[in-house]
Amino acid sequence: MTDLDQFRTETRAWLAANCPLEMREPIRSEKDAVWGGRDQSNLTPAQKSWMDAMAAKGWTVPDWPKAYGGGGLSPAETKILREEMAAIRARNPLNSFGISMLGPALLKYGTEEQKLDHLTKIAKGENRWCQGYSEPNAGSDLAALATSAEDKGDHYLVNGQKVWTSYADKADWIFCLVRTDKTSKQGGISFVLFDMASEGVSTKPILLISGYSPFCETFMDNVKVPKENLVHEENKGWDVAKYLLGHEREMISGMGLASTGGNPLIDGAIATIGLDHDGRLADPLLRASIAMFEVRSKAFGMMSERFIDELKAGRAHPAQPSMMKYYGTELNKSRYELMMAAGGSDALEWESDASSGGATPRAWLRTKANSIEGGTSEVQLNIIAKRILELPSA
Amino acid sequence: MPLYLNDEQQMLRDTARDFIAEHAPVAHLRKLRDDDNPDGLSRDLWKSFADMGFTGILMSEQDGGLGLGHVEAGIVLEEIGRNLSPSPFLTTAVAAVEALKGSPHAARHFPGILSGTTIAALAIDEGPKHREHVALKAERSGNGFKLNGRKRFVQHGHIADLIIVAARTAGAAHEQDGITLFAVDPTMPGIQQDSQRLADSSIATSATFENLHLDADAVIGEIDAGHDPLNRLLRAARTGAAAESLGVGAGAMDMTIGYLKERKQFGQTIGSFQALQHRAAHLYSEMEVARAAVIKAAQLLDSGSEKADDAVSVAKAMTTLATTLAVQEGIQMHGGIGMTDEYDIGFYMKRARVLAEMFGDANFHADKLARAAGY
Numbered sequence: 001m002t003d004l005d006q007f008r009t010e011t012r013a014w015l016a017a018n019c020p021l022e023m024r025e026p027i028r029s030e031k032d033a034v035w036g037g038r039d040q041s042n043l044t045p046a047q048k049s050w051m052d053a054m055a056a057k058g059w060t061v062p063d064w065p066k067a068y069g070g071g072g073l074s075p076a077e078t079k080i081l082r083e084e085m086a087a088i089r090a091r092n093p094l095n096s097f098g099i100s101m102l103g104p105a106l107l108k109y110g111t112e113e114q115k116l117d118h119l120t121k122i123a124k125g126e127n128r129w130c131q132g133y134s135e136p137n138a139g140s141d142l143a144a145l146a147t148s149a150e151d152k153g154d155h156y157l158v159n160g161q162k163v164w165t166s167y168a169d170k171a172d173w174i175f176c177l178v179r180t181d182k183t184s185k186q187g188g189i190s191f192v193l194f195d196m197a198s199e200g201v202s203t204k205p206i207l208l209i210s211g212y213s214p215f216c217e218t219f220m221d222n223v224k225v226p227k228e229n230l231v232h233e234e235n236k237g238w239d240v241a242k243y244l245l246g247h248e249r250e251m252i253s254g255m256g257l258a259s260t261g262g263n264p265l266i267d268g269a270i271a272t273i274g275l276d277h278d279g280r281l282a283d284p285l286l287r288a289s290i291a292m293f294e295v296r297s298k299a300f301g302m303m304s305e306r307f308i309d310e311l312k313a314g315r316a317h318p319a320q321p322s323m324m325k326y327y328g329t330e331l332n333k334s335r336y337e338l339m340m341a342a343g344g345s346d347a348l349e350w351e352s353d354a355s356s357g358g359a360t361p362r363a364w365l366r367t368k369a370n371s372i373e374g375g376t377s378e379v380q381l382n383i384i385a386k387r388i389l390e391l392p393s394a
Numbered sequence: 395m396p397l398y399l400n401d402e403q404q405m406l407r408d409t410a411r412d413f414i415a416e417h418a419p420v421a422h423l424r425k426l427r428d429d430d431n432p433d434g435l436s437r438d439l440w441k442s443f444a445d446m447g448f449t450g451i452l453m454s455e456q457d458g459g460l461g462l463g464h465v466e467a468g469i470v471l472e473e474i475g476r477n478l479s480p481s482p483f484l485t486t487a488v489a490a491v492e493a494l495k496g497s498p499h500a501a502r503h504f505p506g507i508l509s510g511t512t513i514a515a516l517a518i519d520e521g522p523k524h525r526e527h528v529a530l531k532a533e534r535s536g537n538g539f540k541l542n543g544r545k546r547f548v549q550h551g552h553i554a555d556l557i558i559v560a561a562r563t564a565g566a567a568h569e570q571d572g573i574t575l576f577a578v579d580p581t582m583p584g585i586q587q588d589s590q591r592l593a594d595s596s597i598a599t600s601a602t603f604e605n606l607h608l609d610a611d612a613v614i615g616e617i618d619a620g621h622d623p624l625n626r627l628l629r630a631a632r633t634g635a636a637a638e639s640l641g642v643g644a645g646a647m648d649m650t651i652g653y654l655k656e657r658k659q660f661g662q663t664i665g666s667f668q669a670l671q672h673r674a675a676h677l678y679s680e681m682e683v684a685r686a687a688v689i690k691a692a693q694l695l696d697s698g699s700e701k702a703d704d705a706v707s708v709a710k711a712m713t714t715l716a717t718t719l720a721v722q723e724g725i726q727m728h729g730g731i732g733m734t735d736e737y738d739i740g741f742y743m744k745r746a747r748v749l750a751e752m753f754g755d756a757n758f759h760a761d762k763l764a765r766a767a768g769y
Contacts, residue, residue, distance in 0.1 A: 075396075076396075079396075263767070266767055266768075266769050269769065270768075270769055275769065279765070279768070279769075280764070280765070280769065281764075281769045287764060287769065288757075288760070290764070290769070291760035291761060291763060291764040292711075292715075292756070292757075292760050294760070294763060294764070294767070295707075295708055295711040295712055295715070295756065295759070295760050295763065296683070296712065296715070298687075298704070298705075298708045298763070299683045299684065299686065299687040299708050299709075299712040300683055302397070302683075302686040302687050302690040302705070302708070303682060303683045303686035303687075305397050305686070305690070306397035306398065306685075306686040306689065306690070307686075309396035309397045309398055310396075310397075310398055312396075313396060313398065315398060320682075323675075323678065323679045323682055326675075326676075326679055327679045327683060378672070380675075381671065381672040381675040381676065382668070382671065382672075382675075384675035384678055384679065385668075385671035385672070385674060385675045386671075388675075388678060389651050389671075389674055389675065389678060390655075391651070391654060391655065391665040391666065391670075391671050391674065392655065392663045392665050392666045393666060394662070394666040394667070394668070
């Protein structure tokens with residue numbers, strides 16, 4: 001038996017013993033996802049026990065170094081862990097912008113103190129993070145951001161407004177792009193961290209077409225940010241921001257993947273439309289649309305596996321996350337258009353118990369942001385064209 | 395196993411890429427066509443494939459082959475696709491070898507395949523669209539069988555030394571049980587082949603079987619259980635066709651991106667226009683996804699996974715979708731010159747269309763996946 005085989009056997013046994021049965025059920029709504037944070041009062045005992053057990057092994061962030069709360073696993077071991085979790089349909093123990101976005105950036109650019117402090121807390125789910133990037137006048141043109149950070153010796157004084165800050169009202173800390181130099185566009189941006197409980201920080205949820213408010217406006221009014229919370233060098237924040245955006249795009253591209261355990265699109269279509277005497281979905285044109293979508297969806301699942309393998313081996317093109325983000329989000333929008341068609345008038349109910357409070361139509365509307373947030377599809381296509389295909393600039 | 399080529403596989407790719415680009419570039423196909431070559435391919439090229447060891451990729455080392463797998467076969471096929479090289483590699487070194495493996499026919503035919511003297515053809519399809527139906531009748535007769543019926547789209551059938559025929563020995567056309575696979579010598583009386591040149595200049599035949607008498611030893615595998623070697627053949631052929639199609643799409647895309655960087659209009663390189671950049675970037679994305687599907691299917695086949703069938707259908711359907719886009723965008727972005735026979739991009743479009751139909755098109759495989767998923 002090779003070391004990897006042994007690792008697989010041990011991992012399988014450990015997961016079987018430590019993953020609560022409730023954590024092997026498909027995610028049904030937003031509240032089934034665990035985000036961690038200072039306030040953990042809304043976690044169920046099973047959610048808490050699963051997150052803590054995984055965190056104790058370092059497996060909420062299996063490929064991070066052990067010193068920062070990770071599992072220290074190799075790419076091959078990480079892949080095995082993921083496969084074994086998928087085999088029992090284990091839920092992700094902890095969702096976190098700290099894991100998917102800030103963590104990789106801190107691992108690359110953070111000081112030892114920043115890593116020891118923030119990464120270990122992220123790994124254990126103790127702090128929930130949000131991202132302060134977009135501003136009212138800096139969307140696709142992110143580097144036009146104006147939130148200012150004035151040098152006051154031992155701290156910066158931050159003033160300005162962010163928008164589309166996901167879960168700012170629930171987050172404990174924010175990683176934030178600020179302007180430290182007005183004379184240079186990209187070269188005047190710095191990357192800072194601060195506590196959302198700091199004096200002068202306020203948030204206001206934005207009501208979306210889905211009826212939910214996952215995003216906020218975030219206001220900074222004379223917020224003091226200690227200098228030790230600067231990541232990388234002053235005016236070099238754009239490097240950190242771009243690196244982090246690559247990881248954000250990778251995360252958002254994951255939305256294009258079918259959920260583990262069942263296929264809500266196919267199950268839903270069979271439930272509302274039924275099968276004909278040959279066992280085919282009784283609406284042949286919808287069946288064809290779904291079947292062709294499923295080809296792309298399954299192939300994209302393979303692409304995600306390939307992308308992660310290449311990334312871990314240092315073989316992925318640095319701009320490949322843009323391709324993943326573009327494809328995954330467009331795919332996810334198609335999936336929800338088909339889910340709405342498959343659900344018919346059932347999928348129009350906005351408040352009923354039967355529809356879990358309009359879960360499907362609200363999620364359908366939510367997906368429309370997938371190809372906007374984290375850089376629009378058009379921005380991703382620009383990046384692919386210039387950086388991967390090396391097409392000339394106008 | 396990670397979803398990228400390992401060091402040995404990359405070396406094979408580099409070797410295959412250099413060799414095929416040198417000996418069988420698109421100009422080679424163009425010359426065969428212009429000469430109205432009756433074979434539709436070069437037997438010398440097939441011999442040189444053998445000299446390179448390519449024809450024995452899927453044969454075990456005991457059989458004299460390289461003992462490699464579908465990932466490696468796919469590497470060669472991708473380069474065949476990229477150069478549009480007319481070759482019996484897919485039908486012979488991939489499909490036929492998979493079907494004959496482990497049977498007494500291996501000893502008979504593998505040496506000829508290894509040396510590049512044997513060309514195999516597949517008599518599977520019976521209508522203009524690939525279906526999982528076998529109706530051609532094989533009735534017991536004396537010590538063997540008597541075949542009657544017709545097969546279509548038999549590629550390289552006119553020059554084949556061996557034809558693998560799927561026939562019905564029991565049951566109804568749509569049933570898995572009751573199929574028997576035969577290894578047939580095409581020079582036998584009772585077979586009539588009608589050759590047709592196809593859009594891509596390749597040649598396929600319609601083969602009519604009229605009271606063709608075969609000895610019992612012509613059977614591949616078990617009588618009535620031919621679905622076993624047939625499915626093996628089809629899995630390999632579909633994955634191989636997907637890899638070749640990927641190569642066609644990649645070749646068309648590379649040509650097109652190259653053209654976008656050269657061609658000037660309105661005083662600028664046309665590749666600087668965002669309208670074209672976005673089309674090119676979208677095409678790149680589709681091709682990348684197709685590439686992942688091809689290597690995944692090949693790896694699953696090589697590891698004998700039960701998930702291989704689904705992955706094979708995903709690969710064949712996805713490459714068909716992506717490559718169809720690649721050749722269409724190829725001509726559109728080349729503009730008028732793309733419509734000329736003198737320019738190569740049209741050859742890519744023609745080959746892509748033929749590969750799309752081989753062993754099931756995108757609709758066929760999407761339908762197959764849907765049935766497997768219970769809808």
